[in-house]
Amino acid sequence: MIxxxxxxPNAKHSEVMGRVGSVVRVRVAAPAVHGKANEELIEFLAEFxxxxxxxxxxxxxxxGKEKTVEISGRPEHELEEIMDAIP
Numbered sequence: 176m177i178x179x180x181x182x183x184p185n186a187k188h189s190e191v192m193g194r195v196g197s198v199v200r201v202r203v204a205a206p207a208v209h210g211k212a213n214e215e216l217i218e219f220l221a222e223f224x225x226x227x228x229x230x231x232x233x234x235x236x237x238x239g240k241e242k243t244v245e246i247s248g249r250p251e252h253e254l255e256e257i258m259d260a261i262p
Contacts, residue, residue, distance in 0.1 A: 176247070177244070177245050177246075178197075178243075179243055180199050180200075180216070180242045180243075180244050181241055181242075182201055182207075182240050183200065183202045183203065184212040185205075185206055186204050188202070189205075194262070201219065201220070217233070220246065224248075224249065224257055226247070226248030226249055227248055230247045231245070231246050232245045
């Protein structure tokens with residue numbers, strides 16, 4: 176599954192804030208320095224979707240706030256159910 180994510184760095188803790196259209200807004204508890212926010216985003220999304228970190232990959236937007244992320248490791252319908260649960 177490929178999703179669009181808007182990452183908001185320097186949060187107190189990582190959390191999904193919700194969706195705006197098809198973009199998932201995620202607060203990340205790491206600064207946007209030396210790729211730390213991207214690493215935290217990958218780990219958080221892996222935990223959120225119940226997959227391993229290696230099953231989450233940033234396809235586009237590594238240096239920006241808007242990212243295209245691929246999530247694998249579970250059947251597509253299970254990932255869609257998790258996405259649909261995000262308000």
